[in-house]
Amino acid sequence: MKTILIFIFFLTASSFDLKANLESAPSLITKSFTTSLGDEGHLWEVSGLPVDDSKPVIFLIGGLRGDEPYSVAAIEHFMINLDQDYRNGDDDAVELLSRVTFRAIPGLNPSGLKLAAGIPAMFPWNGVSWDDDGDGFKDEDPPFDLNGDGVIGSVRIEKPWGEWKEVLSKDDLEITKMKKADFVKGEKGGWILRDIEGDDSDGDGLYGEDGLGGISLDRNFPYNWQFPYSNSGGGPFAVSESEVKFVVDELLVSPEVAFIVNVRDLGAGMAYPMSNESSDKTPQKDKKIFEAIGERFKQQTPYESFFMAKDGPESWSKKGNFLDWAYAGLGRWSVSVGLWGLPKEHEETGELIFEKAWHQVSEKEWFDVVGYQDWTSYKEGEESSGWPIYGRSRIPDGETRLTGILDSWLKSLVGELPILNIAIEESERLGSETVKVKLRVWNSGLLSTDSDMSSRIRESSNVWVRFPESDSMLVVGLPQINLGSFAPGESRSWEWVIKGREKIEVSPTHPRSFVNSLTIDPKEIK
Template identity: 25%
Template sequence: MASLKSLTKTLGGKDIWMLTLGKGDAESKPAIAVVGGVEGSHLLSVEMALRFAEGIISDHSDVLDNTTFYVFPNMSPDAYEQYFAALKWERSGNARPTDDDRDGRLNEDPFDDLDGNGMITWMRVEDPTGDWITHPADSRIMIKADRSKGEKGMYKVFTEGRDNDLDGTFNEDGEGGIHFRKNLTYEYPYFVAGSGEHSVSELENRALLDMLYTKWNLYGVFTFGPGNNLSSPWRYNRAGASKRVVTSILNDDAGLNKYLSDIYNETVSLKNAPDSGEQGGDFLQWAYFHFGRLSVGTPGWWVPTVKDEEGQAANKDKNREVNFLRWAEQEGLTNYWVDWKEVNHPDFPNQKVEVGGIAPFVMNNPPLAKIGDAARNHTDFIVKMAKMQANVQLVNLKTEAVGKGMTRITVDVYNGGTLPTHTEMGTRSRWLQPVKVELSLGNGQELISGRKIQTLRSLDGDASVQFTWLVKGSGTVKIQAGASHAGVDSQTVNLK
């Protein structure tokens, strides 16, 4: 039920794996792609994709009778390995050397571990010209001063390091590389650090897209990553949908997204999701706007909202970092916070400089013990979605002798699934194969009325279209209807 292949190797020498889950002729069945690692620092997405594959094989193998899954567990293995390195920092880019500050030199101003703890956190510098203050609910957390409220900045805040190239900017040209989710074609962010010289410039991006475009049986893409249109669905915007280059989900697809979102929230029961942080090149958006498939995604987990306890300063602005610290303390976690520690900094003589903050990776990647339930719930949701897939059938077949050796054939092409055969975007793009309805004649047979081949651009769930032919002759004819991503059905008809 499972087969594994490497699509390519990254510049860092890491495999980009593709795991196919299916029974029999898997390529002929409607399919869903499950993709993890679209953001290198989001380790959880890789684990969720792998646990999904394990859950399908061990607990839901029956779904493979009708659906194939292509699992791409880690699209950012070069960045992912930073978690296991001696110096830990939240990395998003691959192993390609980049000149992020465009000064003609590569990787000359990386992070520096000033306090020697093996982690890159933050650096705050006491300075009355700064824009930052401590949070009123937790002085460990730094926030921007709001001048409209009379707040005055007391600090400048930087990532931990030195200005190694003496250009006045800190850590702007380290081992950044190219970010997978900045290197796609939808709203590609030109001339932005991490986006690459052009869209799909990277081996891993090219390998995935090349593979997806060969899979005509794919109708849906599920992405584990920062993007999230399941906790809160995308909303239709008429102006964005009317542009030549569409920037809003289309109206029918918005309704479909809302329907799936409701089921997701019932199945997973995670509330108060953080902002999805989508950006140009985001894979979740690419799969919908440029690939035309049903595209849904979620981080898979986030820190629950903690209520203010009695005697505790209120977290009035619902600051995520304050909430995280309170949750971590309730859970008894360790190594999630680095206390602010004063250091001597050559770039700030005669100023107080401290290094500290929330440890890398911990806010978006829970302790391993907390992943089990989340993984099972998400696997259950994807299975539910698979069982709603389009299912083209030929029903209500009727034949009638009308004289002079002619037979009238009538049949309904019916979508027995809940999901439509095509998203509205897929229909608009004209890239997805239409539903093909074909009548195959034998020797000595003649088609009097109707067409041998007809197509449907889309067929809603639980909807049908009737077809009629008039055939002269004897023997049998064959009717076949469907598309590789929506199922195919056939019937043999005896002429009267």
């Protein structure tokens, strides 16, 4: 039986001591890469025997943003503990790693993490200076907390020609919303609204639009990358950042990658591609499989939500994102998993649960937990408001309840993969040394050997069966049989006429599937 390789990819955690983790597991590091700013990242691997490249891969990637430290901590915890269990002879770990290998890049974006550790706000970038507003200057006009309330929110300015009007919340919340006035209906405006709180530091008439470090790794992947979208953080061209190039190069030369998981700090659930900004749609055959994966995910984790990525956090569905490239560009089964939302405790067990995904939580629920800074003045006629960064945009520092939250599910991924079996369906003796056999191969796993999307983009790997080199001779039939792709439960058959008395071993081959072999003994065929 072939072994599966699970590849895990996460962002560096600023809230945890990465150096200590590296020192505790130096033997896990197999490769290193240098970021665009010169920082070092690492590829980890945990594997059992046999250690070779014949094992298929499940590739997990997370922490693409500078403000996603918990995804790194989750993977480092998983990798180190699995390695320790294996070295201590734990039966479950030995069995698991006899079938799969786990690889991880715990920090794809170490440069961004270092910078984000000192910024109490969202920071999706990798720290590379970028001219977001196209004025010839870089990072010169960052957002700024004008009224000192700890929130970088929106700004409204009272002007008689303003198009915006106040709308009181329907939830009895201390929130005053803004809505464009319908002047045809006789509504009055009176306010100008700016989305981002900040000064116009560069005098270009825009506010807080060009902050520190403007390239987002999760907008720099080659699928659906578009210019001039780079002015919104995608970089000067696709795969311009060395961190992204490392990932793309690794996956392009890894046909054994069977399944990819993109772990995020925010989200509180599982999402599947495609995004609302993608040019393709998820094929219905793949969607059904994704839905089955999501149901099993909900059964094995505290998360109760499964959704399409376009319906999740806004940052998951930008052009050039990793998830869409992994699925629609590379052609591999891929999902995203978000760690954090609005947490609750189970009434009976006290365990942490997330009943809703991050984006499904209402403003009323967020208000009850983290509050809201309503409009306050910082200058005559000018006010700002918004949600606190921690609670809605970042995981609170020191949160410990996420430790190990994905461990059991990550281990269970081995059960998702395709399993190719082979058996003799019919047999007949034609002579003293000649037999005819009808062989059948079927997939008893939960995944197709390749997604329907991979076939569409011509990135699928067909299942082959080859007549083995031996003293026996193939009289009738093709020595190499191309069986194509296999959906769960699908089977195909063919016939061979074989001359000889020696036993031969036959097995299907596919780089991303478990395979079982069959021994044919001509002497036993009647």
